Amino acid sequence: MVNEIKKTEDKVISTLGDIKRAISDFTDMFADMKENITDEMLKRSDEIERREDSFKKLFEETRINLTSDLEAKTEELTELQGKIERPPIAFHAHHVVDLVLDTTDEIIIFTKNVINEGTGYDTSTGIFTAPVGGLYQFSVHTCDYMVKHAFIGLVLEGKVIAADSNYDKDYYTCSTVGAIVRVRSGEKVWVKSTASGSNRQLIEDVYRMNTFSGVLVNN
Template sequence: MRFSMLFVFVIVVGIYSYNFSEAREPVCSKFAYEEQLLEKMIRTEIKVETMVNEIKKTEDNIISTLGDIKQTVADFTDMFADMRGNITDEMLKRGEEIKRREESFKTLFEETRKTLTSGIEAEKEKIIQLQGKLEQPPVAFYAHHLKDMLLDTTDEILIFEKTFTNEGTGYDTSTGLFTAPVGGLYQFVIHTCAYKGKHSYLGLVLEGNVIAADANYGDESYGCNNFGAIVRVKLGSKIWVKSHRQVLTASFNQSGYRFNTFSGLLVNN
């Protein structure tokens, strides 16, 4: 379309130029006039053809250049698309890595928190126990002075009527029974002195079970013996000393320097 319009324009310009030059040339014969006109038309056609070729070449160059530009734009578009895809993939990978590390940190933090909490609770419990032990009064007793000096009945409980020490008030001077105010490891010691020519059979009893025993003989003089035990006693358990065999000749010496005693001490709870 553009080429056709251009061709018409060139023809019109050529004819106009011819008429204008013809008006200035002197009038010749009809043959000369037609010859000159034909020659001018041929020259004009040649020029037009040359111009058309040049226009065609220019148009081809422009189309080629536009194609190159279009291809370049497409190449850049593809390149940017690839770059954007690569950047997006890398960002996703980075995001996943950050999320994984965050989850790992949360898990480690929670495990550490639980471990520390458990350790703190255990230490707190130990402190509470130690505090309880420190707050508990000491437990110890030292009783003396037998109420019955003969012990002529089996399983008779020895009652020591007086105490030098009764920390924790566990020993009862009216019954001869020690009731543990605190559970723990205790040491008990019994010291007795048989009268001259007399003897006795004694036992240390914990909740009805004899855990230590002694036989004391005073042949030609006064005989004194010690016996006892270290035993774990529960809170509220009772312990006492008894005569575990009937002896009609039993008798104890209770002078000022020969004490018959029953003592106990909380060693560890």
């Protein structure tokens, strides 16, 4: 019986040793697993932070680009709206009453409007006043009497920007002169005689017409 008890005791002690070793092995394995899991979690955390930083940077760049594009489009729309809201500027006048050019710098007045969009041309003074600033195109067509001279100047704010002379001893002649010029809002354009004399005279009949015209090309 003592031997049996001894054997049983030895088995218990051996079993306890096995359990202790198993617990020790499990503890070591758990510690390794914990360390591995911790390292993996740290790696994943670092990767998430890197991706988050990259996403934030991309988002900020996208936001800045979109904001810049939106501001540019807003400016374009504002400019386009301004152009749309502005009325077209164009005039075409004819019929000169005073055909004799006997005074130097005399303004040649075209008294009848065919079109006067923007009401810039004044038939009483012969002067066009630009309602808005921009790039304008002007044209002057005049006809002179036979054996008579015509010296014509297109004038912007007192300065001749285009000039023409015309003469024929046997027949009536016509000529055209024009210019493309930038005009500020409120500036004035007109046509004048650049040289006077008793032999300076225009002609106007059913076959010939003196005209002065202008149009806003771009503002």
